[in-house]
Amino acid sequence: DIQLTQSPSFLSASVGDRVTITCRASQGISSYLAWYQQKPGKAPKLLIYAASTLQSGVPSRFSGSGSGTEFTLTISSLQPEDFATYYCQQLNSYPRFGQGTRLEIK
């Protein structure tokens, strides 16, 4: 059973900041990882799939990297609309999500 651990669980940042969220898998999952953004009262939105491929329509300030057990989501310059909760999801066996990273305005 593959576990995903995101860090940090909470992040406070300012508009224009560069932020990085990490997702670690308990065992190797190659590049079978996706990232989602969720705003309050809304369904999650797919940002990145296959660890580093940007979903159509997602701004290029979002990027993903990593393979195996360690993955990162980077937002190069935070915009006001980016303050949300972010989840990673492993795609290697049955779908499982990380616990989430809440990104708030400093």
Add this chain to the structure above:
Amino acid sequence: QVQLQESGPGLVKPSQTLSLTCTVSGGSISSGSYYWSWIRQPAGKGLEWIGRIYTSGSTNYNPSLKSRVTISVDTSKNQFSLKLSSVTAADTAVYYCARSTTWRRDFDYWGQGTLVTVSS
């Protein structure tokens, strides 16, 4: 553009069966290589995958819920459904339906979610 919409009772009594339906529009549920999933999220908590059905009708379930879950598909109505039996307050959550492709397996389309409360 594919759209998914959940429907069903918002209140279920403990020990009863929760039943939800997801209606797919903008495409046929039986065309292409897709998984159709149910995912839930208790208030203030993370996302939990419940299970999925393939266009052929084969299913996979989260091992932690497998004994209580049934997912089925009605291709004539372009819908798939969730039944969760013997519910308790711990099953209170927003329930989402979502689509994934068999080759990528991420969830590219989601319903808006529906809140189901388990309470007497």
